Amino acid sequence: MAEHEHVRVAVIGSGFGGLGAAVRLRREGITDFVVLERASSVGGTWRDNSYPGCACDVPSHLYSFSFAPNPDWPRTFSGQEHIRAYLEHVTDVFRLRPHIRFDSEVKKMTWNAEHLRWDIETTSGNLCADVVVSATGPLSDPKIPDITGLDSFPGKVFHSARWDHDYDLTGKRVAVVGTGASAIQIVPSIQPRVGRLTLFQRTPPWVMPRVDRAISSLERSLHRALPLTTQVRRGLLWGIRELQVQAFTKHPDELGFVEQLAKRNMARAIKDPALRAKLTPDYRIGCKRILLSSTYYPALAQDNVDVVASGLSEVRGSTVVAADGTEAEVDAIVFGTGFHVTDMPIAERVVGADGRTLAETWKNGMAALRGASAAGFPNWMTIIGPNTGLGNSSMILMIESQLNYMADYLRQLNVLGGKVALDARQSAVDAWNHKVQERMKRTVWNTGGCTSWYLDASGRNTTIWPGTTTEFRRATRRVDLAEYEVIRAPRPTATAARRQAAAEVDA
Numbered sequence: 001m002a003e004h005e006h007v008r009v010a011v012i013g014s015g016f017g018g019l020g021a022a023v024r025l026r027r028e029g030i031t032d033f034v035v036l037e038r039a040s041s042v043g044g045t046w047r048d049n050s051y052p053g054c055a056c057d058v059p060s061h062l063y064s065f066s067f068a069p070n071p072d073w074p075r076t077f078s079g080q081e082h083i084r085a086y087l088e089h090v091t092d093v094f095r096l097r098p099h100i101r102f103d104s105e106v107k108k109m110t111w112n113a114e115h116l117r118w119d120i121e122t123t124s125g126n127l128c129a130d131v132v133v134s135a136t137g138p139l140s141d142p143k144i145p146d147i148t149g150l151d152s153f154p155g156k157v158f159h160s161a162r163w164d165h166d167y168d169l170t171g172k173r174v175a176v177v178g179t180g181a182s183a184i185q186i187v188p189s190i191q192p193r194v195g196r197l198t199l200f201q202r203t204p205p206w207v208m209p210r211v212d213r214a215i216s217s218l219e220r221s222l223h224r225a226l227p228l229t230t231q232v233r234r235g236l237l238w239g240i241r242e243l244q245v246q247a248f249t250k251h252p253d254e255l256g257f258v259e260q261l262a263k264r265n266m267a268r269a270i271k272d273p274a275l276r277a278k279l280t281p282d283y284r285i286g287c288k289r290i291l292l293s294s295t296y297y298p299a300l301a302q303d304n305v306d307v308v309a310s311g312l313s314e315v316r317g318s319t320v321v322a323a324d325g326t327e328a329e330v331d332a333i334v335f336g337t338g339f340h341v342t343d344m345p346i347a348e349r350v351v352g353a354d355g356r357t358l359a360e361t362w363k364n365g366m367a368a369l370r371g372a373s374a375a376g377f378p379n380w381m382t383i384i385g386p387n388t389g390l391g392n393s394s395m396i397l398m399i400e401s402q403l404n405y406m407a408d409y410l411r412q413l414n415v416l417g418g419k420v421a422l423d424a425r426q427s428a429v430d431a432w433n434h435k436v437q438e439r440m441k442r443t444v445w446n447t448g449g450c451t452s453w454y455l456d457a458s459g460r461n462t463t464i465w466p467g468t469t470t471e472f473r474r475a476t477r478r479v480d481l482a483e484y485e486v487i488r489a490p491r492p493t494a495t496a497a498r499r500q501a502a503a504e505v506d507a
């Protein structure tokens with residue numbers, strides 16, 4: 001690659017992860033960095049998911065940066081537009097815009113062993129960086145299953161994360177495919193206006209009521225006047241979730257009483273025993289993400305809704321056909337079928353020290369030291385990497401822990417001095433991963449009797465962190481250099497040094 005612009009750090013993505021990294025870099029005194037974002041604005045998840053009813057499942061005072069508290073959250077569980085506005089605000093307050101390059105999709109990044117840097121190709125030009133922080137998000141590339149005949153469906157088709165706001169659903173016959181976190185927010189939001197809604201449910205979710213309310217102006221004034229009250233509120237929300245972790249990770253049997261609460265929640269809205277039977281899960285609560293909604297079941301009980309207890313398997317003209325043979329004629333199909341999580345597309349685009357892509361390295365399952373570093377990919381780290389996801393709390397806590405790790409990583413590089421890179425030792429990655437997978441064996445995600453997007457194609461859980469957020473914070477406080485190989489640039493030969501000196505004089 002010809003000589004290109006060089007930066008100390010290239011961050012990829014401008015969701016919570018990328019923006020958080022940018023703030024942290026500035027706080028560490030590093031200003032020589034760029035944020036490469038394929039879209040035209042910041043926000044990540046909260047920019048792309050604008051479907052009706054999109055909202056967070058974690059209370060806003062916890063689902064926000066600890067260093068940027070917001071006393072003005074309008075609701076306990078804020079909607080997408082408020083979270084997106086918050087991220088725009090963070091971008092402005094921390095003066096991040098000059099660093100961000102929009103419409104810059106990273107197509108490829110290749111480790112350059114000679115110069116100890118990453119050569120990065122983007123849709124807006126090429127550059128190189130000493131360090132790459134990949135914050136492309138675990139849920140940013142929508143997945144639509146391969147359905148026979150879908151290509152020739154004459155109606156409208158879209159994914160929940162790419163909602164077509166120009167298409168009016170009023171009076172239409174709509175198929176919603178999937179019953180995950182997005183689908184259960186979409187269904188009650190569109191049910192009152194569509195003509196008929198057919199829900200394709202492969203597996204029913206466990207659904208608990210969502211205790212959402214407007215945050216009063218008195219509370220907001222209090223938070224503005226006494227910032228400590230926002231911290232106390234956040235601390236309580238965090239502490240409650242931290243106490244739940246043991247049940248998920250060590251004592252799934254204790255979750256039985258939560259199932260009873262969820263069943264009662266269903267029974268209140270669903271009076272038809274046949275429908276209740278269809279909607280009752282046959283696996284331990286928590287095995288899949290516990291969903292929160294007080295409007296989902298009431299919507300399913302309405303006359304214009306059919307629940308098909310089977311996945312969509314075929315489309316014949318405008319007829320959608322379930323695996324159990326149920327048919328329905330529809331005008332539109334909405335896929336709430338999730339994302340490429342364990343096969344994240346960015347992994348195809350990272351080429352490491354031995355010429356292999358990260359996807360090839362991860363072909364038997366994703367693994368990264370402390371959720372950040374993969375062996376053979378020096379000075380490359382990921383935010384929300386393998387086994388950093390949470391089933392019950394705020395991902396922002398995990399992101400901030402990873403940012404601590406990133407900051408220490410950069411400090412260590414400075415201390416080592418000169419042209420230097422850190423490459424995670426394979427033995428350290430394996431040891432970390434072994435520990436994680438051993439702990440995973442007892443968790444509800446592995447023992448609860450379900451298949452979920454937490455598991456990869458081979459059934460291994462490479463997404464969830466099997467511990468408390470405090471444990472993860474401790475594990476990512478410092479970089480342990482013993483876990484890395486320190487690589488130094490080869491000394492230039494006398495001739496090469498003379499050539500470089502001459503080039504510098506010419507420049």
Ligand SMILES: Cc1cc2nc3c(=O)[nH]c(=O)nc-3n(C[C@H](O)[C@H](O)[C@H](O)COP(=O)(O)OP(=O)(O)OC[C@H]3O[C@@H](n4cnc5c(N)ncnc54)[C@H](O)[C@@H]3O)c2cc1C
Nearest residue numbers: 013015016017038044045056057058105106136137140395
């Ligand atoms: C509908 C929905 C609801 C959710 N609700 C919750 C919740 O209640 N609680 C919770 O903790 N988490 C929730 N999450 C998870 C959420 O993804 C994380 O909490 C968090 O927002 C992830 O932030 P991120 O910055 O890592 O990724 P993202 O927000 O996905 O941002 C990634 C960014 O990288 C960019 N990008 C990707 N590839 C490239 C490339 N090749 N080149 C350049 N840019 C690229 C994308 O455009 C995007 O802007 C939810 C996710 C979704 C989809």
